[in-house]
Amino acid sequence: MKRSRHFDFIIAGAGAAGLSLVWKFLQQEELNGKKVLLADRALKPVRDKTWCFWDDQHHPFGDLIFHSWDSLEVRALGDVFREKLQDYRYHCVKSDDYAKKILTVARKNPNVMLLEADIGDFAFEDGRAVMQTSEGIFTAGHIFQSALRPPGFHKLKLDLSLLQHFTGWHIRTEKPVFDPAMATFMDFDVPQGNGVTFVYVLPFNRHEALVEYTLFSEKLISDEAYEKGLTDYISGRLELSSGQYEIEYIEKGVIPMEDRRYPAQYCPKVWNTGTMGGLTKPSTGYTFTRIQQHSTEIVRALAAGAEPPLQIMSPYRFRVYDMMLLYNLNRHPEASIRIFHELFLRNRFDRILQFLEEKTQIHQDLKIMYSVPWLPFFRALYKMKHRIFTGA
Numbered sequence: 001m002k003r004s005r006h007f008d009f010i011i012a013g014a015g016a017a018g019l020s021l022v023w024k025f026l027q028q029e030e031l032n033g034k035k036v037l038l039a040d041r042a043l044k045p046v047r048d049k050t051w052c053f054w055d056d057q058h059h060p061f062g063d064l065i066f067h068s069w070d071s072l073e074v075r076a077l078g079d080v081f082r083e084k085l086q087d088y089r090y091h092c093v094k095s096d097d098y099a100k101k102i103l104t105v106a107r108k109n110p111n112v113m114l115l116e117a118d119i120g121d122f123a124f125e126d127g128r129a130v131m132q133t134s135e136g137i138f139t140a141g142h143i144f145q146s147a148l149r150p151p152g153f154h155k156l157k158l159d160l161s162l163l164q165h166f167t168g169w170h171i172r173t174e175k176p177v178f179d180p181a182m183a184t185f186m187d188f189d190v191p192q193g194n195g196v197t198f199v200y201v202l203p204f205n206r207h208e209a210l211v212e213y214t215l216f217s218e219k220l221i222s223d224e225a226y227e228k229g230l231t232d233y234i235s236g237r238l239e240l241s242s243g244q245y246e247i248e249y250i251e252k253g254v255i256p257m258e259d260r261r262y263p264a265q266y267c268p269k270v271w272n273t274g275t276m277g278g279l280t281k282p283s284t285g286y287t288f289t290r291i292q293q294h295s296t297e298i299v300r301a302l303a304a305g306a307e308p309p310l311q312i313m314s315p316y317r318f319r320v321y322d323m324m325l326l327y328n329l330n331r332h333p334e335a336s337i338r339i340f341h342e343l344f345l346r347n348r349f350d351r352i353l354q355f356l357e358e359k360t361q362i363h364q365d366l367k368i369m370y371s372v373p374w375l376p377f378f379r380a381l382y383k384m385k386h387r388i389f390t391g392a
């Protein structure tokens, strides 16, 4: 028989956003005792994503951090930029560790119910948020959902749309070839041709690293093309022949990079979050930190007896910067690589990370803008003026 139950809160989707939110709920004293339902089609820890982010606190997630780096390397146009970070650390969390820890704590909490079901839709009826699932209908005071695209998604204004797509190999080598203190943030010195292409290397120890072949382009490439990109990089840059490493794990992903403005709500009392809430930064694809910030804001508002924030977009000026960079990534890949080259040549890495995190002051933004080629930005400003001058 189909079930129908009422909760204070429903968290629909137990990926990065849903898990982060349930974790913050459980830590918020004022919300102790509230009945929470966490729903997903599968509630098992799976390693399918390696979430990286930077933070100015050393270990914001304590034992959930799989590895941290204090130095980063960027390569572009034949130059190598390496820097030890002063204010930030670059961290990574594995999706299976994250889910395991949070689901274990959630399962032990008598106020949290876990539900494996296919989520079909959300609605607002008789003052309650409603979730329809394959296991029945569930209602709540508030629903936070990261599972479904908001209604009218395809009608939202969209001028720039790129995909960040990648295949990563977690490799283990015989020889000690990696420096576990230094991650390669972006290596653009690889053949370009299918869009802006770079390799990202996350060494976990002297013998193991995740090597990710990444593109910003409109279309995906074939599995063979990712494989060739990785094999060529591992033999060329890392100087390892195919017999000198083993592939332990493969990670594939596609992250939307677009200027669509996602609505904060699916319908009254149902809030969008995660990728479905438009939390992905359009020009970089980074989402994890924004998910943490959004979850903190939601829980803080609820603890204070208020409604969750309706505004989840970046401040206007950062949306404009995102649009200008996205325009160049989309239409002028060669100019984009020159922009990255000048950016890392002329600015401290910490300042760039702070800028990408949207924490810089306007005078710092201007200094960064001044350090990169202007023409591509003026061109983007001109081409995107209809968006930029109508609220971005």
Ligand SMILES: Cc1cc2nc3c(=O)[nH]c(=O)nc-3n(C[C@H](O)[C@H](O)[C@H](O)COP(=O)(O)OP(=O)(O)OC[C@H]3O[C@@H](n4cnc5c(N)ncnc54)[C@H](O)[C@@H]3O)c2cc1C
Pocket: 012, 013, 014, 015, 016, 017, 018, 039, 040, 041, 042, 048, 049, 050, 051, 052, 053, 117, 118, 119, 120, 146, 147, 148, 251, 252, 253, 254, 255, 273, 274, 275, 276, 285, 286, 287, 288, 289
């Ligand atoms: C491989 C990969 C690596 C990434 N790495 C980074 C990174 O390093 N740093 C960063 O900042 N961002 C990264 N991202 C981007 C972003 O942080 C992730 O996509 C993140 O997982 C988004 O969280 P989310 O909760 O919105 O979506 P998800 O984590 O995808 O969670 C959505 C959940 O909803 C469930 N669901 C969906 N539809 C239904 C349905 N109909 N019924 C029931 N359940 C449903 C799914 O099972 C899933 O568990 C990465 C993305 C990918 C794909």
